[in-house]
Amino acid sequence: MPAKKKLILLPCSGVGKPFGTITREAAYQVAQEDRPECTQIVPLSLLVMGDADAKALLMDAEIISLDGCALACASKMAAESGAQVCAAFNAMDVYRAKRQYKPQGISSLNEAGQQLARLLAEQVDAAVDKLTEEGTQDARA
Amino acid sequence: MPEVFVFTIDKFSFRVPTDRLYSAEGLWALAKDGIIRTGLSDYLQQRSGDVAFVDVQPGGKRVRRGELLVSIETIKITSDLHSPLAGRIASVNPAMQRSPEDINRDPYGEGWVCELEPEDWEEARLSLMTPQAYFAYIQQDAAQELE
Numbered sequence: 001m002p003a004k005k006k007l008i009l010l011p012c013s014g015v016g017k018p019f020g021t022i023t024r025e026a027a028y029q030v031a032q033e034d035r036p037e038c039t040q041i042v043p044l045s046l047l048v049m050g051d052a053d054a055k056a057l058l059m060d061a062e063i064i065s066l067d068g069c070a071l072a073c074a075s076k077m078a079a080e081s082g083a084q085v086c087a088a089f090n091a092m093d094v095y096r097a098k099r100q101y102k103p104q105g106i107s108s109l110n111e112a113g114q115q116l117a118r119l120l121a122e123q124v125d126a127a128v129d130k131l132t133e134e135g136t137q138d139a140r141a
Numbered sequence: 142m143p144e145v146f147v148f149t150i151d152k153f154s155f156r157v158p159t160d161r162l163y164s165a166e167g168l169w170a171l172a173k174d175g176i177i178r179t180g181l182s183d184y185l186q187q188r189s190g191d192v193a194f195v196d197v198q199p200g201g202k203r204v205r206r207g208e209l210l211v212s213i214e215t216i217k218i219t220s221d222l223h224s225p226l227a228g229r230i231a232s233v234n235p236a237m238q239r240s241p242e243d244i245n246r247d248p249y250g251e252g253w254v255c256e257l258e259p260e261d262w263e264e265a266r267l268s269l270m271t272p273q274a275y276f277a278y279i280q281q282d283a284a285q286e287l288e
Contacts, residue, residue, distance in 0.1 A: 070246070096193055
C-alpha cells in the first residue's frame with residue numbers, strides 16, 4: 001500500500017503584523033497537535049529563496065495556504081511554484097467574523113490573537129479532514 | 142475612463158483619477174446627477190493597510206462638513222474620517238459590511254463608501270483639492286515619510 005501523501009501547510013511568513021503570526025500559530029497547532037499524521041509545514045521563506053527541496057515538496061503535494069493579509073503571498077507563491085492549492089485561508093477573515101478578538105503582538109500574541117489562531121486552526125483541521133477523506137475515497141474508487 | 146495620475150515611490154505606486162476632488166484626509170468626492178459619492182483614495186488605503194471593518198454613519202443621517210462620516214479599522218490603525226461636505230447620507234455601500242476589503246481592492250470603484258445628497262456642494266468643492274493639487278500633496282507627503 002503506498003504511503004499516504006501529507007498535506008502541506010503554507011503559512012504567511014510576514015513578521016510585521018499579528019496576522020502573519022496567527023497563521024503560523026494555527027499551522028503549528030494543526031501540524032504538531034491536531035493532525036500531525038497527515039500535515040507538514042513548509043516555510044514560505046524557503047520558497048521565496050527558491051529552495052529546491054521546498055519546491056519539490058510542494059510539487060508532489062496538496063497545499064493548504066494560510067495568508068495573513070490581502071497580498072496573499074502564500075497562495076501566490078504556491079501557485080507560482082506550480083503547486084496545487086486545495087484550500088486557502090486568510091487570518092483576516094477569521095478576525096472579521098470575531099471582531100471582539102483584537103490581535104496584538106507579533107513575536108508573542110495576546111490572548112485574543114491566540115484565540116484567533118485556535119479558530120483558524122479549527123477551520124484548517126476541518127479542511128484537512130475533508131481533503132484526506134476525499135483522498136481515501138479516491139483511492140478506493 | 143478618466144485620466145489617472147500615477148506616481149511610484151520605493152515599491153509603492155499610487156493612483157489619482159482626475160474625475161473627482163479630494164480632501165486632505167484622503168477621501169475622494171465624485172459628483173454625479175446631484176449626488177456625491179465618496180471613498181478612500183488609493184494613497185490613504187495603501188497607507189492604512191488591509192481594511193478589517195468599516196463603520197459608516199447610517200443612511201438618512203445629516204452630517205456637517207468636517208463631521209465624522211466613517212471609521213475604518215485596518216490591520217495597522219483605527220481611523221476616523223470626516224465628511225468633505227454637508228448633506229444627507231443617501232446610501233451606504235452594502236459591500237462595506239460584507240467585503241470591506243473592496244476598499245483595498247478597488248478604492249475608486251466597488252470600494253466606494255457612501256453617497257451624499259449635498260447641501261453645500263458649491264462651497265464645499267472649493268475647500269477640496271483638485272486631482273493635480275492632491276497628487277502634488279501626496280507626492281510631498283510620501284517623500285517626507287521616506288526621509
